Amino acid sequence: MKVLENLLYNEEHEWIQLEGDVATFGITDYAQDMLGGIVYVELPEEEDEVEQGDSFITIESVKAATDVLSPVDGEIIAVNEALDDAPESLNDAPYEAWIVKIRVNDLSQLDNWMDKEAYEAFCAKEA
Amino acid sequence: MSSYDKLIFELSQPGRIGFTLADEEFSNVDYNQFFNEDELRTSELDFPEINETEVVRHYTALSNLNFGVDTGFYPLGSCTMKYNPKINEEIAGNPKFSHIHPEQPIEDVQGTLNLMYDCSEALAEITGMDAISLQPAAGSHGELTGLMIMKAYHLSRGDHHRVNIIVPDSAHGTNPASANMSGFNTVEIKSKANGAVDVEALKAAIDENFAGLMLTNPSTLGLFERNIEEITKIVHEAGGLLYYDGANMNAIMSQVRPGDMGFDIIHLNLHKTFSTPHGGGGPGAGPIGVKARLEKFLPFPVLEKQEEKFVLNYDRPDSIGKIKNYYGNIGIVTRAYTYILRMGRDGLKRASEVAVLNANYMQKRLKAHYHLPIDELCKHEFVLSGNFGLTHGINTIDIAKRLLDFGFHPPTIYFPLIIDQAMMVEPTETESLQSMDKFIDAMIKIRGEIDTDPDILHTAPNTTHISRIDEVEAARNPIIRYMKEEA
Amino acid sequence: MFPYIPVSKNDEKHMLDIIGVGNIDDLFVDIPENVRFRGELKLPLQKSEIEIRQIMNGYASKNISASDKLCFLGDGTYDSYIPSIVPYLTSRSEFSTAYTPYQPEISQGTLHGIFEFQSLVCNLTDMDASNASMYDGPTAAAEAALMAFDKSKGNTFAIASTVNQNTIDVITTYLKYRNHEVLIIDQKDLRADLEDFKAKASKDLVGVLVQSPNRYGYLEDVKGFVEIANENKAIGVMYADPSSLALLKTPGELGVDVVVGDMQQFGNAMNFGGPHIGFMAATAKLMRKLPGRIAGQAKDRRGNRAFVLTLQAREQHIRRDKAASNICSNQALNALSSTIYMSLLGKTGLKELAINNTSKAHYLHDVLIKTGSFEKVSNGNFYREFVLRSKVDVKTLNEHLNKNNILSLKVVGTDLVQFTVTENRTKSELDYLIQVVEGL
Known part of the structure; x- marks a missing residue:
């Protein structure tokens, strides 16, 4: 299982990369492996305002549809439309295939996110 | 099975025709005189050009790629794939029934209305309910209708806040979907390990917003809900209504009636318990039954008998409204009523007895070879687990696919969700001991192969004309219609 | 035993x-x-x-069927001719006694048929994506309304008053317990009033439903309604008569977002209103919002072409309370009948059928007016159904027809009756009706 150095992780197996107040958001290698072959990603629209806990992305595999909840309050400033044509990139390269970029209103909502080592330890415990 | 994969479009040859009309002079009229130019189609109607012989050969070839109840054993749990009597088809196909326009005046259709009335009475008797509507087109449509009635009931009492429907996590997926469609919120409660309602979890989930509980009894694990009296009491004391999902009615005819158990609203699947064919996905029929206090909410029109005449009453101010075109899938109702009369009270009772006998027999014999997570007396179906631990690398799907090689339709797989790697087996009463034994023998042989030759399961099926399908690729790049340029 | x-x-x-x-x-x-x-x-x-x-x-003998008396009723259910191969093929038990095709390896017959059905519907309507069938036309229309609410944030769905009453009623029921509003558009000259819609349309609108030919048989300005809906970020839904589409502008050409209707007339008996078969097709953009089953083309492990239920994550057995719809059983065998029917009639046959229908209807229309017993009511163009004002009391008229082995006509107003003509009414039957009317 691949975990990268410079990202932050949560217990939902999502990653973010923070630049200023903009968080690039995706799912981890562990998550894509659990989901299996991803066939479709329902994306939010740019300029959508989201609140922490809103269901804002749906990831579909053949036999499941998983709602992804927004980790923060903020505004969607970009969506990865390449996923429309190539949802499999979430399986093939989960850390390159970002899903959305969110302008975060309150960075303290990210305080509990883990670094690489902590996340690896968390995954080891999950398995 | 022979291999055939042509699409009808690929058989097309310019200039061929399959059908001609009467009064040819009317087919050659210049229709431009009837319409404005901008009202006419300009795009090409690219239907196949093909003659009658080839159409017959094509669909006959396709039928040979299919497996039905008439082909062989179809123990698909929760679907009650019993034998579909042929006389039902002949009766329903009588033009005196089938060739009736739904807007003919009631004087023309007294025979059909009489049949609908008598069928409703029979269904009310079998279920212990007070009033029946035949209007819903299928089981989940019945659920939707029943839940709308539940909503209308609470609204009529001023209980606008009652918006929560409690659904056990063992329920059919249609239950929460129907609840959502009728404007309710779904509150899912965990079942006990054996699939029974966890009474404490139920109590905890009930609050002032409680509208009702949806229950399948026998449950989707095939077990009778022994605490049904207590559950009924809890639901009713909390001001809620109890909804009965009739998918498993085949287990209990003449043994126990939903109405007597305290259910307020039920639906039936005529294409399950009452023997009408499933048609590769439909048509079904999903009549609903209600207790007297809910009768005023039934969809309109309501069929009534006024002296010796049958009438359709539209003047129903409290009715939820119409939920389908006209009166229901009456062609299916005709088949089901033929079945009910043919079986009689003795036959229906025997059907449920043998459905339960067959299931318990298969359960007993298979549990020596497969993991049976809930080892109790079952009703018409039971659930095995295909979880053999990771070392085998074999899943339920592999067993299901291997069964195809033995000429059986597999059980329902991966449902109910609360059993890991579920395989739900429902033999129905129309299978013989010999046919069940053959299936059991195949299952035992497969169990041996899991240890000795797991590869044969991984590659199964090997005798069908196609092998396993790449469903991931199909869903990623959906091709859902024929396009000429691909030909 | x-x-x-x-x-x-x-x-x-x-x-x-x-x-x-x-x-x-x-x-x-x-x-x-x-x-x-x-x-x-x-x-x-x-x-x-x-x-x-x-x-x-005994029950059957108490009925008077459309085999006993001539049928000029329509309103979405048609006494169309059913070619003998249709029931012959669909009654093959490999089709009729199978369940929903959960195991594709032994269900290619059903799946293949669904794929052909979807392809024919898409071609007939000029739309991108069709599902495997709905219960009937009205419930298909109600599901289209739910799609509109799923897509947009408003709370009102508009329906032309010239849509069949059953369809209006069913949609109203489907929406009322979800607290959505239904807006009814007025009519003029037996056609929906575009000006009224313009005046009533607002940002709260999620969609509009227009039927063409409408409940009276007349063509509507579908494009005009769709444009106004789209301007308000709402979708345009058309309820279509499938045989008319061989001649008339298609939903695709009219810019419609979703088309629905009933295909009973393609190879299915009238069955006193059911089972019929609803159809629904949409633009590619709305494909993943479609309710119900969809078959897709795929490959098996050996590389063979095969068909399988696909896009299942929309459906109730996966998404449960978040599903696009609760529909599970549909009208698969009726859809197979329609598939065989469309294949048999084919490219030229279906168009001839439509011409035969409309030219017979126009013939009857003109001769009925010439008898002096009826007057024209609408200036609209019609396909195969039309409304006339009867100079004779409508009750007397229907009694007279009944006595002469003709089923009662649909009464659509105090002195208004509706006539429907299909290819199944021969020239001599039309002339017989005229002769009976002249005998009043």
Whole structure:
């Protein structure tokens, strides 16, 4: 299982990369492996305002549809439309295939996110 | 099975025709005189050009790629794939029934209305309910209708806040979907390990917003809900209504009636318990039954008998409204009523007895070879687990696919969700001991192969004309219609 | 013994022994005694086929069918000719006794048929994506309305008052318990009033439904309604008569977002209103919002072309309370009938059929007016249904028709009656109707 150095992780197996107040958001290698072959990603629209806990992305595999909840309050400033044509990139390269970029209103909502080592330890415990 | 994969479009040859009309002079009229130019189609109607012989050969070839109840054993749990009597088809196909326009005046259709009335009475008797509507087109449509009635009931009492429907996590997926469609919120409660309602979890989930509980009894694990009296009491004391999902009615005819158990609203699947064919996905029929206090909410029109005449009453101010075109899938109702009369009270009772006998027999014999997570007396179906631990690398799907090689339709797989790697087996009463034994023998042989030759399961099926399908690729790049340029 | 239950008393004994119980009753001890049904159901005892046939013929003989008297009724259900190969093929039990195709390896017949159905519907309507069928036209329209609410944030769905009453009623029921509003658009000259819609449309609108030909048979300005809906970020839904689409502008050409309708007329009996078969097709953009089953083309492990249920993550068995719809069973066998029907009529046959229908309807229309008993009511163009003002009291008219072996006409207003003509009404039958009317 691949975990990268410079990202932050949560217990939902999502990653973010923070630049200023903009968080690039995706799912981890562990998550894509659990989901299996991803066939479709329902994306939010740019300029959508989201609140922490809103269901804002749906990831579909053949036999499941998983709602992804927004980790923060903020505004969607970009969506990865390449996923429309190539949802499999979430399986093939989960850390390159970002899903959305969110302008975060309150960075303290990210305080509990883990670094690489902590996340690896968390995954080891999950398995 | 022979291999055939042509699409009808690929058989097309310019200039061929399959059908001609009467009064040819009317087919050659210049229709431009009837319409404005901008009202006419300009795009090409690219239907196949093909003659009658080839159409017959094509669909006959396709039928040979299919497996039905008439082909062989179809123990698909929760679907009650019993034998579909042929006389039902002949009766329903009588033009005196089938060739009736739904807007003919009631004087023309007294025979059909009489049949609908008598069928409703029979269904009310079998279920212990007070009033029946035949209007819903299928089981989940019945659920939707029943839940709308539940909503209308609470609204009529001023209980606008009652918006929560409690659904056990063992329920059919249609239950929460129907609840959502009728404007309710779904509150899912965990079942006990054996699939029974966890009474404490139920109590905890009930609050002032409680509208009702949806229950399948026998449950989707095939077990009778022994605490049904207590559950009924809890639901009713909390001001809620109890909804009965009739998918498993085949287990209990003449043994126990939903109405007597305290259910307020039920639906039936005529294409399950009452023997009408499933048609590769439909048509079904999903009549609903209600207790007297809910009768005023039934969809309109309501069929009534006024002296010796049958009438359709539209003047129903409290009715939820119409939920389908006209009166229901009456062609299916005709088949089901033929079945009910043919079986009689003795036959229906025997059907449920043998459905339960067959299931318990298969359960007993298979549990020596497969993991049976809930080892109790079952009703018409039971659930095995295909979880053999990771070392085998074999899943339920592999067993299901291997069964195809033995000429059986597999059980329902991966449902109910609360059993890991579920395989739900429902033999129905129309299978013989010999046919069940053959299936059991195949299952035992497969169990041996899991240890000795797991590869044969991984590659199964090997005798069908196609092998396993790449469903991931199909869903990623959906091709859902024929396009000429691909030909 | 019962002919459908093969378990003999010997078998029963053997099975009870294996299970380890003494008798059948022991298999029901889990049912609490208080709720146990101990009596006998108030139903007759089993009967033979011979008796059943007599009983069912008794019901049948009390009906007057469209085989007994000439049918000029329509309103979405049509006395269309059913080619003999249609029931012949669909009654093959490999099709009729199969369940939903969950196991594609032994269900290619059904899946292949669904794929052809979707392809034919898409081609007929000029839309991108069709599902495998809905219960009927009105419920398909109601599901289209729910799609509109799923897509947009508003709370109002508009319906032209010239849509069939059953369709308006069904949509109203589907929406009212979700607290959505239905807006009814007025009519003028038996057609929906575009100006009224313009005046009423707002940002709260999620969609509009227009039927063309409408409930009276007249063509609507579908494009105009769709444009206004789209300007308000709402979708345009058309309820179409499928045979008319061989001649008339298609939903695709009209810019419609979703088209629905009923295909009973393509190879299915009228069945007193059901089973019929609803269809629904949409633009590619709305494909993943479609309710119900969809078959897709795929490859098996050996690389063979095969078909499989796809895009299943929309459906109830996966998404449960977040599903696009609760629909599970649909009208698969009726869809197969329509598929065979469309294939048989084919490219030229379906267009000839449409011409035959419309030219016969126009013939009847013109001659009826010439009899002097009827007057024209609308200036709209019609396909095969039209409304006339009867100079004779409509009750008297229908009694007179009935006496002369013609089914009652649909009465659509105090002195208004509707005539529907299909290819199944021969020239001599049309002339007979005219002769009967002249005898009033």
